[in-house]
Amino acid sequence: MKLILLGAPGAGKGTQAEVICEHLNIPAISTGNIIREALKKGTEMGLKAKSYMESGALVPDEVVIGIIKERLAQDDCKNGFILDGFPRTVPQAQALDEMGVVIDKVIDIEVPDEKIEQRLSGRRVCENCGASYHTLYKPSNTEGLCDKCGGRTVIRKDDQPETVRDRLKTYHEQTEPLKEYYAKTGKLVIVEGQEEVAETTKLTLAAVEG
Ligand code: ADP
Ligand code: ZN
Numbered sequence: 001m002k003l004i005l006l007g008a009p010g011a012g013k014g015t016q017a018e019v020i021c022e023h024l025n026i027p028a029i030s031t032g033n034i035i036r037e038a039l040k041k042g043t044e045m046g047l048k049a050k051s052y053m054e055s056g057a058l059v060p061d062e063v064v065i066g067i068i069k070e071r072l073a074q075d076d077c078k079n080g081f082i083l084d085g086f087p088r089t090v091p092q093a094q095a096l097d098e099m100g101v102v103i104d105k106v107i108d109i110e111v112p113d114e115k116i117e118q119r120l121s122g123r124r125v126c127e128n129c130g131a132s133y134h135t136l137y138k139p140s141n142t143e144g145l146c147d148k149c150g151g152r153t154v155i156r157k158d159d160q161p162e163t164v165r166d167r168l169k170t171y172h173e174q175t176e177p178l179k180e181y182y183a184k185t186g187k188l189v190i191v192e193g194q195e196e197v198a199e200t201t202k203l204t205l206a207a208v209e210g
Contacts, residue, residue: 002080003107004106006109013085014132029071035064057166061089106178120164122136129149133153
């Protein structure tokens with residue numbers, strides 16, 4: 001199964017991607033995580049992406065398209081994958097089509113902007129493995145430490161309130177048109193993000209299976 005997860009930053013794409021990943025045993029591919037990883041390692045791509053990312057803007061299409069091409073060519077993607085955070089612009093979606101990738105479903109997780117701002121303020125990520133937590137909705141077992149690897153959980157630079165507002169603006173302008181793009185293909189399924197993560201998960205799995 002080849003899936004795309006759409007939604008505003010902080011809508012919970014990453015969390016749902018992990019659930020589907022375990023359920024279907026296919027890799028979840030997050031362009032955001034790949035870029036943050038490159039940034040941490042200080043690669044050329046990471047350096048190029050840094051200023052865009054930190055200001056809440058999108059990294060240029062050709063950079064992320066290159067990342068995805070490389071990633072999808074790897075062996076573990078043979079039986080399918082979940083794209084979390086790609087495509088984020090119409091040209092990125094067109095590039096995916098041009099690569100000959102046939103998507104089965106596009107799951108759009110809808111969460112109102114007010115909720116997003118509130119959610120992102122509680123988000124914490126593991127600085128070591130990238131696992132994501134939330135102080136209210138998905139706390140780690142020990143405050144400040146990652147359940148998976150014991151690394152420190154920290155606030156992402158781009159989760160500061162001013163940057164969140166810019167990211168939402170970017171989302172509405174550049175990513176939201178993808179709903180229309182995929183609605184036309186009949187592949188779009190909308191999931192209303194719930195207060196409880198487990199509730200959203202039920203809806204997502206139903207969307208995957210339905
Ligand atoms: P979120 O969904 O919470 O915004 P991500 O981790 O998916 O977080 O992305 C963080 C940042 O990484 C984005 O704001 C953007 O700068 C960059 N990025 C990730 N994926 C893409 C993409 N497909 N196109 C352009 N930029 C991207
Ligand atoms: Zn970790």
